[in-house]
Amino acid sequence: MAINFAILGTGRVANNALAPALNQANGATLWSVLSRSRERAEAFAHRHGAAGGEKAYTDLAALLADPKLHAVFIASPDGLHCEQALAAAKAGKHVLTEKPMGTSRQACQAMVEACDEAGVRLGVAYHMRWHSGHRRIAEMAASGYFGDLRHVRVHWSWPAPDASNWRAGEEIGRWWSLAGVGTHCLDQIRWLLLPTQGEVAEMSSTIARNVFKGPRDETALLGFRFENGATAQLCSSVLWDAPKRMEVYGTRGYALLDDTLGLHGRGRIFTHEGPLQFEPCNPYVGEIEDFVAAVRENRPPEVDGEEGLRNVELLLHAVE
Ligand SMILES: NC(=O)c1ccc[n+]([C@@H]2O[C@H](COP(=O)([O-])OP(=O)(O)OC[C@H]3O[C@@H](n4cnc5c(N)ncnc54)[C@H](OP(=O)(O)O)[C@@H]3O)[C@@H](O)[C@H]2O)c1
Structure with a gap:
């Protein structure tokens, strides 16, 4: 059975890289999408052939209430990742988030803890590892x-x-x-x-x-x-x-x-x-296939929340 993913955000990386890669990756299905605009959500779902029954959402809680949804791919601005990841974990969905994982140490730590507590996988999308x-x-x-x-x-x-x-x-x-x-x-x-x-x-x-x-x-x-x-x-x-x-x-x-x-x-x-x-090869496909394997094999993805957090700690140190 494929892992059904919702993409949160319809911007540059979601449109140019993530949706095409979800459509290409073995074991993954682009299921639904979240946007602040219904028009943009529908256009994105149509353009990339999202497969969910209901596929275009403007409300995160409604998107997460879909029992056939297994995972979210967070592709929103960095400062929104944490709130979206916490909501997804609470709803029992696995979380693959774009980099950087968050904008504070506390936010990243909260993401790690929420996913651990919910028993869902947390991965951070450093696609260059699959070049x-x-x-x-x-x-x-x-x-x-x-x-x-x-x-x-x-x-x-x-x-x-x-x-x-x-x-x-x-x-x-x-x-x-x-x-x-x-x-x-x-x-x-x-x-x-x-x-x-x-x-x-x-x-x-x-x-x-x-x-x-x-x-x-x-x-x-x-x-x-x-x-x-x-x-x-x-x-x-x-x-x-x-x-x-x-x-x-x-x-x-x-x-x-x-x-x-x-x-x-x-x-x-x-x-x-x-x-x-x-x-x-398309590095985003490898990244998604590793995350799918992590979910199936009940193991951490190659770049897990702890590594995402360490990266953010060093970025914070750089500017503080
Ligand atoms: N791994 C990579 O290769 C790669 C490349 C680029 C970016 N990224 C990461 O992916 C994430 C998104 O980056 P992006 O370049 O795709 O950004 P972007 O083009 O600005 O897209 C972000 C999307 O998030 C949604 N969004 C929700 N709330 C928003 C708000 N308050 N302001 C702006 N957008 C909001 C928007 O979709 P709606 O308008 O439909 O709501 C928007 O299109 C970032 O974390 C970034 O670091 C990764």
């Missing part, structure tokens, strides 16, 4: 192909046209560049380094907000030292367009990943031995 090239690099790093890991560097920016996006404001966002893309960079760093390097032992942060002059980070430069000595650096920004870049350095070799970060599963990867071949 097939990134998975190859993570496996190679774990097997010692690069020797002892010494440094990881990630750069991801995009040019925001103005500061009208909710991320740039005070109400439902907490970070701008860090929430848009920096949190993914941090997740990649942690994914690669935690297994051999232990936890983050020390962190530095430089935040710039002097172009749009709003309350949130426009450019963030974060530096990390891990317990076992490796270092890492991330740069996220809303101020320029450039190829996305990730670099992994070890005592026996290195990997350079060009334009692999993003919604797509493509890009180019080179190691010290030359180009690395990989089969491009």
Whole structure:
């Protein structure tokens, strides 16, 4: 039996990535959708072929009352994730939430506890872990192909046209560049380094907000030292367009990943031995299939609430 998902929100990621991936993933069905506007909910449900009896909702409680619904995929602004996750857990629905998981430590902790108490799964959607090239690099790093890991560097920016996006404001966002893309960079760093390097032992942060002059980070430069000595650096920004870049350095070799970060599963990867071949795939499909397997096998998803919470703690530390 497939796991029936409701998407909460009809914005960019829901429309461009999550609904198509739910339709592609094995074991998942796009069942229903929540919007603040009935028209938008109906158009979204129609466009993506939602399968529920009633499929377009403007009221979360009504959506969650559907006994055939098994899980929600939260794709609303960051500051709304917690309230929606708590309601879903209370209704006995599994929760896969977009990143960052919440905008405060307390909110993330409450999400972890509510899902634990309700006996439902909680996953955080860091889709880059299912980019097939990134998975190859993570496996190679774990097997010692690069020797002892010494440094990881990630750069991801995009040019925001103005500061009208909710991320740039005070109400439902907490970070701008860090929430848009920096949190993914941090997740990649942690994914690669935690297994051999232990936890983050020390962190530095430089935040710039002097172009749009709003309350949130426009450019963030974060530096990390891990317990076992490796270092890492991330740069996220809303101020320029450039190829996305990730670099992994070890005592026996290195990997350079060009334009692999993003919604797509493509890009180019080179190691010290030359180009690395990989089969491009839709990373959101792998993310959903892992969550479906977690529900079925009664195990935590690959990125669980605790890891989502740790990521948020570091993002908070960066700006506080
Ligand atoms: N993993 C990824 O690749 C990825 C990529 C982009 C974003 N994200 C994450 O996904 C979430 C949504 O981001 P997005 O870029 O899709 O944002 P977005 O385009 O602004 O969409 C958010 C949607 O949430 C709904 N919403 C409910 N209350 C809202 C409110 N008060 N203000 C604004 N929207 C509200 C809206 O749908 P209705 O108008 O229909 O109510 C809106 O379209 C964020 O947590 C973000 O970090 C993840």
